[in-house]
Amino acid sequence: xxxxxxxxxxASLLSVSVSMQAQQAxxxxxxxxxxxxxxxxxxTFRLYAPGANEVTVSGDFxxxxxxxxxxxxxxxxxxxxxxxxxxxxxxYMYSFGVDGLRMMDPANVFMNRDVSTVTNIxxxxxxxxxxxxxxxxxxxHGTVSRVWYDSSGFKMKRRMxxxxxxxxxxxxxxxxxxxxxxGAGGDEEAWLALGRxxxxxxxxxxxxxxxxxxxxxxNGNAYQxxxxxxxxxxxxxxxxxxxxxxxxxxxxxxxxxxxxxxxxYRTKADKAHRAMAxxxxxxxxxxxxxxxxPDLFDYVGLFSAAIFPFEGSENIPVYEDFEGxxxxxxxxxxxxxxxxxxxxxxxxxxNKQYREILDKNGYPYVYYESPDGxxxxxxxxxxxxxxxxxxx
Amino acid sequence: xxxxxxxxxxASLLSVSVSMQAQQAxxxxxxxxxxxxxxxxxxTFRLYAPGANEVTVSGDFxxxxxxxxxxxxxxxxxxxxxxxxxxxxxxYMYSFGVDGLRMMDPANVFMNRDVSTVTNIxxxxxxxxxxxxxxxxxxxHGTVSRVWYDSSGFKMKRRMxxxxxxxxxxxxxxxxxxxxxxGAGGDEEAWLALGRxxxxxxxxxxxxxxxxxxxxxxNGNAYQxxxxxxxxxxxxxxxxxxxxxxxxxxxxxxxxxxxxxxxxYRTKADKAHRAMAxxxxxxxxxxxxxxxxPDLFDYVGLFSAAIFPFEGSENIPVYEDFEGxxxxxxxxxxxxxxxxxxxxxxxxxxNKQYREILDKNGYPYVYYESPDGxxxxxxxxxxxxxxxxxxx
Numbered sequence: 001x002x003x004x005x006x007x008x009x010x011a012s013l014l015s016v017s018v019s020m021q022a023q024q025a026x027x028x029x030x031x032x033x034x035x036x037x038x039x040x041x042x043x044t045f046r047l048y049a050p051g052a053n054e055v056t057v058s059g060d061f062x063x064x065x066x067x068x069x070x071x072x073x074x075x076x077x078x079x080x081x082x083x084x085x086x087x088x089x090x091x092y093m094y095s096f097g098v099d100g101l102r103m104m105d106p107a108n109v110f111m112n113r114d115v116s117t118v119t120n121i122x123x124x125x126x127x128x129x130x131x132x133x134x135x136x137x138x139x140x141h142g143t144v145s146r147v148w149y150d151s152s153g154f155k156m157k158r159r160m161x162x163x164x165x166x167x168x169x170x171x172x173x174x175x176x177x178x179x180x181x182x183g184a185g186g187d188e189e190a191w192l193a194l195g196r197x198x199x200x201x202x203x204x205x206x207x208x209x210x211x212x213x214x215x216x217x218x219n220g221n222a223y224q225x226x227x228x229x230x231x232x233x234x235x236x237x238x239x240x241x242x243x244x245x246x247x248x249x250x251x252x253x254x255x256x257x258x259x260x261x262x263x264x265y266r267t268k269a270d271k272a273h274r275a276m277a278x279x280x281x282x283x284x285x286x287x288x289x290x291x292x293x294p295d296l297f298d299y300v301g302l303f304s305a306a307i308f309p310f311e312g313s314e315n316i317p318v319y320e321d322f323e324g325x326x327x328x329x330x331x332x333x334x335x336x337x338x339x340x341x342x343x344x345x346x347x348x349x350x351n352k353q354y355r356e357i358l359d360k361n362g363y364p365y366v367y368y369e370s371p372d373g374x375x376x377x378x379x380x381x382x383x384x385x386x387x388x389x390x391x392x
Numbered sequence: 393x394x395x396x397x398x399x400x401x402x403a404s405l406l407s408v409s410v411s412m413q414a415q416q417a418x419x420x421x422x423x424x425x426x427x428x429x430x431x432x433x434x435x436t437f438r439l440y441a442p443g444a445n446e447v448t449v450s451g452d453f454x455x456x457x458x459x460x461x462x463x464x465x466x467x468x469x470x471x472x473x474x475x476x477x478x479x480x481x482x483x484y485m486y487s488f489g490v491d492g493l494r495m496m497d498p499a500n501v502f503m504n505r506d507v508s509t510v511t512n513i514x515x516x517x518x519x520x521x522x523x524x525x526x527x528x529x530x531x532x533h534g535t536v537s538r539v540w541y542d543s544s545g546f547k548m549k550r551r552m553x554x555x556x557x558x559x560x561x562x563x564x565x566x567x568x569x570x571x572x573x574x575g576a577g578g579d580e581e582a583w584l585a586l587g588r589x590x591x592x593x594x595x596x597x598x599x600x601x602x603x604x605x606x607x608x609x610x611n612g613n614a615y616q617x618x619x620x621x622x623x624x625x626x627x628x629x630x631x632x633x634x635x636x637x638x639x640x641x642x643x644x645x646x647x648x649x650x651x652x653x654x655x656x657y658r659t660k661a662d663k664a665h666r667a668m669a670x671x672x673x674x675x676x677x678x679x680x681x682x683x684x685x686p687d688l689f690d691y692v693g694l695f696s697a698a699i700f701p702f703e704g705s706e707n708i709p710v711y712e713d714f715e716g717x718x719x720x721x722x723x724x725x726x727x728x729x730x731x732x733x734x735x736x737x738x739x740x741x742x743n744k745q746y747r748e749i750l751d752k753n754g755y756p757y758v759y760y761e762s763p764d765g766x767x768x769x770x771x772x773x774x775x776x777x778x779x780x781x782x783x784x
Contacts, residue, residue: 033629051492100443103495109510109620110627113501122627138624141549145537147561157533169539169656228501232530235502235514237425264561 032078034107035094035122041086043122045094047105050077052098059094059119060377061087068097089131090377091196093119112193114376115185116238132203133384134196139206140166144198146188148226149260153253158219159226160257161188163198164265165205165212174266176273176391177214179257179297180383181282183304185240187227188219194376195383204387211391213275214265218257220282222249245281246310248318251289258296272335275390277301279379280347290334291325292318298335299390303382304345304374307354323357330363336389337365340382344373424470426499427486427514433478435514437486439497442469444490451486451511452769453479460489481523482769483588485511504585506768507577508630524595525776526588531598532558536590538580540618541652545645550611551618552649553580555590556657557597557604566658568665568783569606571649571689572775573674575696577632579619580611586768587775596779603783605667606657610649612674614641637673638702640710643681650688664727667782669693671771672739682726683717684710690727691782695774696737696766699746715749722755728781729757732774736765 034046045057056068061083071079093112096103104111108120125135142165151158165175180197182190191197197215204210222244225231244250262269276297278286283305290300309319330337337358341351358365368385370378426438437449448460453475463471485504488495496503497512504513517527534557543550557567572589574582583589589607596602614636617623636642654661668689670678675697682692701711722729729750733743750757760777762770 049493098490098493098495101441101490101495102498103490103493104510106494106510107629108627109505109508109630111510116501118496118498118501118503125626135626136622136624141540141551143537143539145535147535148533148558159533166540230528232528234517234527235500237499238501 032107034105035120037122037124038082041089041124041126042083043087043124044080044082045071045096045105046107047071047079047096047098048077049073049079049098052079054097054099055079056097057081057094058097059092060375061090061092061094071096087124089124089126089129091121091123091131091134091380093121095119113189113238114194115240130381130384133200134380135203136199137203137206139202141202142166142198142205143168144192146230147264149257151253151256153249153256154222156225159188159230160216160218161192162217162261162265163192163201163215165201165214167212168214168266172266174268175212175214176275177216177258177261177265177267178299178387178390179216179218179254179274179276181220181276181278181285182217183220183278183280183282184242184245185238186279186282187221187224187238188217189227191217191383195380197383200380200383200387204384209388213387213391214261214267216257216261220250220278220285222247242281245284246313246316248288248313248316250285251292251318254285254289255293255296271295271298273298273391275299275301275336277303277338277383277386278305279303279382280374281306283307288318291329294325294329294332299338300334300336301338301382301386302340302351303379303386304341304347305339305351306347307350323361326357326363327361330361337363338368338386338389339365340368340370340378340385342370342372342374342378344371345378346374424499426497427512429514429516430474433481433516433518434475435479435516436472436474437463437488437497438499439463439471439488439490440469441465441471441490444471446489446491447471448489449473449486450489451484452767453482453484453486463488479516481516481518481521483513483515483523483526483772485513487511505581505630506586507632522773522776525592526772527595528591529595529598531594533594534558534590534597535560536584538622539656541649543645543648545641545648546614548617551580551622552608552610553584554609554653554657555584555593555607557593557606559604560606560658564658566660567604567606568667569608569650569653569657569659570691570779570782571608571610571646571666571668573612573668573670573677574609575612575670575672575674576634576637577630578671578674579613579616579630580609581619583609583775587772589775592772592775592779596776601780605779605783606653606659608649608653612642612670612677614639634673637676638705638708640680640705640708642677643684643710646677646681647685647688663687663690665690665783667691667693667728669695669730669775669778670697671695671774672766673698675699680710683721686717686721686724691730692726692728693730693774693778694732694743695771695778696733696739697731697743698739699742715753718749718755719753722753729755730760730778730781731757732760732762732770732777734762734764734766734770736763737770738766 032046032048036044055071058068071081105120145162228238274297276286283302290297313319424438424440428436447463450460463473500512537554620630666689668678675694682689705711
């Protein structure tokens, strides 16, 4: 075989990549590094676009009053912009504008989809910062699974994402379960991708700040089996579709999910070891599910929650006797009723009105108010605040 | 509560999406449908780019001799191109070129990453076609998990993707296991995303053409814990990095993975119920692992495999005594030794030379030759050919 040893060489394997990329790429962006995060937490964005007349970058890393920043072109056709100041640790999103056309950064393969919009992402990390919880760190990692269950309520297969904590596979212990719901336009992928749930749980557990727990992120869209692209409808464009939201099905059939999880995972299957939280529409689901089934969850979290049922929900049992059901729920002394919202959230007033009802009746709750509005930055913050309070 | 019912309305929830998108999008692409797959399997691509001078589309849906097609602009600034003929059922990839700049289709959130290049994808489906296996159909779905294990060989945590077949959770049966390896530049996500492994398995099992089996897709990069973005290195740009490939570690430590899977899943833990296959570098790993451990796998698949060890692999036990180890492997009569390659693959000659060695020694194998080269289209085909032959 000696004569064969030189037959195959590294170079030939690498050449495939080069030629494949050459076929695909209409320009040479391979030398361009973007975004480049400097040691002082300033960031440089770069785009190779020699023919462009104007290149801008937009994203939530810019100051609130600034919608875009202009990149400047060097002699090689590479456009560049460096933030004038260090960025605060956070998971940021951005995209480029080239002569008015929005585009992704071809040098950055990391992106998030929010409803039907895809943006590039980058993380400014700093030890001890909250953003450090959003990073994959060198700590034990839980398992993330996409699981299908048969819903007899919806008469369809439905998909959920399940996080089991580090060590789950190698122990015979039972674990508490945290049910976490997305908002309108989201799906069972949203909390994992945009919410960094697996990273937040891994890190909080590693730091001893959270109990090891199972996290169940089910699909909260009544009309939908699973996330776009994961159903027999094929690659259909995601949309804000809240059809069926006022029928109370998600809430009514929620025990199906709990039963599935209790049957298929090693859970502590009682109220004291169950939490439910959700953002926006998912907060609405959490509010109404937890009061419809007051013996199910001892921990309830409303993140920027939609509160009140709307037109068309009359005669739906879930939504009837709002205050009566609340009374029953609070008579059973839930261990934690948590409300969080941003001071610029369009649901701020509805939450204020709801808190007035709770106050009026003397129902205890924990309230957390943050700056900004109805955005994922806030929902990640609320998750990091809520999880350490569970199952203690 | 009557007076509160109208407080919250659907419109206000939907308005969030609209305003968020308006902030992000520099142009109005929401009316644009792209790609539009017509009933006759022609496809229209569209891009809203009123300021552009030239818009092209490129991708593997074009005839081999054509690298790009030109879109034409209508009075609303929407560029459009319709394929002159129906496309053959297949999973296709494409991207746009706008005045020479490559960009994703903003109307299509579905994309695949191949090494460091992201492209949009679409599927032309037809009942009975092979591409129908790549689609999510209305059949029972297996569970897909991302699992971490401790490698004592590599002295690091390593990540793998695991598919368990429909019904796994609700039975007490044991299952055969298929170990499936990616190529250079890939990782434990590649076979799921680019290879459509979960869909292919779901569909073949539903059609009764494949045995229910567990599929394990581990990370085959010696230097790497997990896919880019999933390690403590953060959002680092993926690259073709084959460092460590000639050290034999992936092959030598492979039994760790088998042991982990046998310990944590209900497996039929013997040679007759284990298969291993891989593409390119993963085919190399399969070839050398299966002959180093001739009692491990009864089914072996080399898809466009790199065959021969290269410079720098001298004195690595895995690669020593190539023909002697092969002899031992074939004396133990593996149930299937399968070799597949494209007639334009740069590894075609190496595979031909390898088949001559097998022929010379009278070692039986099944050979499958397809058109085209070293591309995912072929690897999906080989998977659909290989899986029905397993564990029968």
